[in-house]
Amino acid sequence: MAFASVVAFMGIGLVDPILPAIADSLAATPTETELLFTSYLLVTGLAMLVTSWISSRIGAKATLMIGLALIIVFALASALSGSVDAIIGFRAGWGLGNALFISTALATIVGSASGGSGAAIVLYEAALGLGIAIGPLLGGLLGEVSWRGPFFGVVVLMAIAFIAVLTLLRGPAEKREPVPFSAPFKALGRPALAILAVAALFYNIGFFVLLAFSPFPLGFGAMGIGLTFFGWGVALAITSIWVAPWMMRRMSRTAIILTVLPLLAADLVAAGFVAETAPALVTFIIIGGLLLGVMNTVLTEAVMEATDLPRSVASSAYSAVRFIGGAMAPPIAALLWHAFNSTVPYLFAAASVLIATLTVFLGRKVLARIDDEPADALTEDAEAITVGDAG
Template sequence: MNSSTEATGSIWRQPAQVWAVAFASVVAFMGIGLVDPILPAIAESLQASPTETELLFTSYLLVTGLAMLITSWISSRIGAKATLMIGLALIVAFALASALSGSVDAIIGFRAGWGLGNALFISTALATIVGSASGGSGAAIVLYEAALGLGIAIGPLLGGLLGEVSWRGPFFGVVALMAVAFIAVATLLRGAGEKPRPVAFSAPFVALTRPALAVLAVAALFYNIGFFVLLAFSPFPLGFGAMGIGFTFFGWGVALAITSIWVAPWMMRRMARTTVILVALPVLAVDLIAAGIVAEIAPALVTCIIVGGLLLGVMNTVLTEAVMEATDLPRSVASSAYSAVRFIGGAMAPPIAALLWHAFNSTVPYLFAAASVLVATLTILLGRKVLTHIDDQPADAAVEDAAAITAGDAT
């Protein structure tokens, strides 16, 4: 990533407003894996079944995905700062409500509100950083990707640390950190670049009629099933306490961040994007099958989770760049349409995995995830004819555009 490399010299010399949004971005991405270590504790404390507990992911991801369809329409009318502030305020309010809840049903509902706030925030954060950063867009993108990786890695670890005290601890932690982020953004963000042109409400829906974007979105839906079975279901068969789960998924997040930022761009400089996808997806399916076979052996399952993180990082980055090269649509529109569809896959996966576990055993959910990933592979293979143009662009040429939907790939 040449543009990123050229910018790294100035990445640390940024205005205060850029650091404010970057800090808020870290905390927002932490929210994705924060509840992972406390899922068993919530199930035990609130006398909830694993399926009910997994709905904490479903409500969050489903609302995030649906909200993505309207975030570009909202931000193009009220401006980036107002959108960021509303998103942060909603996260604070619903995280606090979750911490104070006395039933799993209430937390499921409040996580849905949290998802709305997260959609508003993450869909606007990158554009704000790019518009305000010094050192060019390359520096801004590196900074944003660093925030994404840091948040994904720290979320489970913080969840484990605070979860050792109480399952409510991680929620209170998010409240405190996001409140600080809200104050920082409100105080330091003086402008967020040029106000974008108003986007039509129907734009993301129309975008999904484009064959190339439709193929990638459907593939991402099934890929995300594999992603979230690994992330959201694995805490149950692992059998660890909150700290053990936290450390496991800290390693998963670090692995994902490393391959997303460094390995995937290296691969795309040497292979076509569709080739990278068609290599990474079957390998991910094999890893999920292995996870199912060793699901009752904790050290082996941990290894599969970490390997899965490496593969997920590659897939996230490559799919991101592929989507942005698939059409000539504005970045925000392509991002909204693609992210909405793929989040639906993430929303379905956790409760289905829990139901399969209850009906059969801990192996079957991973086999279901592997089958879903193979469906994603078949989708790309059958749709490759409409994707040929995404292989004609050098990887470095798409860096700026691709990062515009990195937020959607944080899941």
């Protein structure tokens, strides 16, 4: 399951290094190319609203296998495509598969592990960080051969993951209470969850401007972009796994959010003003990764503790709203670049992050509950909501 999770999260940054190559090879504009992220993230987010309803009826293993199968089919279709419009459509199908997989992965790892829930969650976070780091690197390596290479690579790796889940994932029969279809929609009526979801929407705009737009002003080839975002992913993994828990033992969750978000906004402003200088931009991309790692972990734990709702329901509702922010960011950034210059998209991202900061600041009394719980109170039914959960 950890291996399959690494591969699934590789899909987030996999196309990063080949965005300029796809634009050149298929005569697509940067805005059209950025829709590869939009279709993927939008469908992932919307599908999150129904994944708990599906998995509560057919079981975790079946949900995982359907998700993996969909990713294989649509990644292969993307590799064989001859137009950017077709790839945009196939990435949407890929997003559906990814939603089914990542919404179930953490709970399955926790249920399968013998070392306790805490160790299992660390394993999952390590898989997430590793996948986000390796995705751009693999995309760069295979992208040097052809822009189709990373898509074929995913097909092979996901096929291995599918066989592994099919043959190796075993356990006692699942006892599940069916989740009502309306549950995630009603969950957004809870003030604390709504505040965190809105904040995450604007935070994710900053996240995906940095991830999805930066390959264009960098001006590197596929390998150069891959190495840059490998460094970004390693930085994100380090702070997500080690720094964020250390901070949560010393500060409240709201205090961390209100400290790190302004730092992220400042980093994005700095990235905007050095966007034409590649070495400086690389530096601020990697610094951004350090800050994003802290935010991902803290927001995830905050959502888990914000309400008394089942974690699967809360995470579905939160993730759906969050992914909408990620979906809208790349094409808006490309349009701003075309209309103005490479600085403006980063200023737009910084402004969005500041709106997220203001949302949490104004709602801090409603969010008091997230600071009342122990910082390490991660439970066995925690759901995968960090992609960017994603992720």
